[in-house]
Amino acid sequence: MKIVVTGSSGFIGQHLVKALIARGDDVLGIDKNDPPAPADGYRFERCDILDADRFIALVRDFGTEAIAHLAARADLDEKSGLEGYAANIAGVENVVRAIRETPSMRRAIFTSTQLVCRVGYKPSSDTDYMPNTTYGASKVEGEKIVRREDGGGVAWCIVRPTTVWGPGMSAHYQRFFRMIRKGTYFHIGRKPLMKSFGYVGNVVHQYLRMLDVPEGQIHRRMFYVGDFEPLALQRWSDELARAFGARPIRTLPAWIARIAARIGDVVNAVGLRRFPFNSFRLNNVLTQYTFDMEPTRAVCGENPYTLTSAADATARWFLGLR
Helix, strand or coil, X not given: CEEEEECCCCHHHXXXXXXXXHCCCEEEEEECCCCCCCCCCCEEEECCCCCHHHHHHHHHHCCCCEEEECCCCCCCXXXXXXXXXXXXXXXXXXXXXXXXXXXXXXXXXXXXXXXXXXXXXXXXXXXXXXXXXXXXXXXXXXXXXXXXXXXXXXXXXXXXXXXXXXXXXXXXXXXXXXXXXXXXXXXXXXXXXXXXXEEHXXXXXXXXXXXXXXXXXXXXXXXXXXXXXXXXXXXXXXXXHHHHCCCCCEEECHHHHHHHHHHHHHHHHCCCCCCCCCHHHHHHHHCCECCXXXXXXXXXXXXXXXXXXXXXXXXXXXHHHC
16 A cells, blocks of 8 residues: 655654555655654655645655654644644645545544643543643644545544653653663652553554554544553553663652642742653643543454563663663
């Protein structure tokens, strides 16, 4: 199959491209940034999806049969406003145009985010939105475009990745890994903090299945992608510590963590923004969030990676960077 992957130089995009190549698909990667490694085995074009004419021409001229759209601005800069997240709004409009102008196109996967609702909010439907970040609000607008334009007239679905982790994670998560290795990371309280995570290998498996299954199984639907069972933050961290060969993680009473977070708020307020702990981060740690993954399981089947095998693969990658 001839498949375009936008955002092919990003975290999930890199893994998806490799998996598509491995199974024999003809892949065109499109990203405004060069891939971190040489683009072996597939065609890569450096292009911003906001450059509508060039982007649409690339998709059309490739004879694209399916597109996995992952390109996005994904930071949480609240100062730029929605206009700063044009890639997530006008960019989606350009993807829809490219689909309409590509006669060979048959299927599209549009990547959104779990942050179309604030962490901890339980939506009553796929269109019950409650973002509390500009990034999340921009992704809401992107989803609305997809639904309004019926995905460009092909079989389509929207996917919302859970918290995706694994080899190639961002510097932010690498700092978290370093804390575990050094023994400076603490569990907060003894109550299990249940969250929906997604090992990147499992997420990619689900993208592949959504490209392959009969269109009626995915058309006009939304799926959360990730691991099927909620995972306690403490168990995830403990499993990473084991894989890293680090000492067991200690537990900090919640009341002490709250005092430390308030101190962090004061330190941040006087200009030391890089202080690693504050009330915002504490709230993220303590807030539980889980999603119904059964619709994804029904379409995609069982995931190939367990927590143990995923942690081991992540450790091999991370320790190899050191």
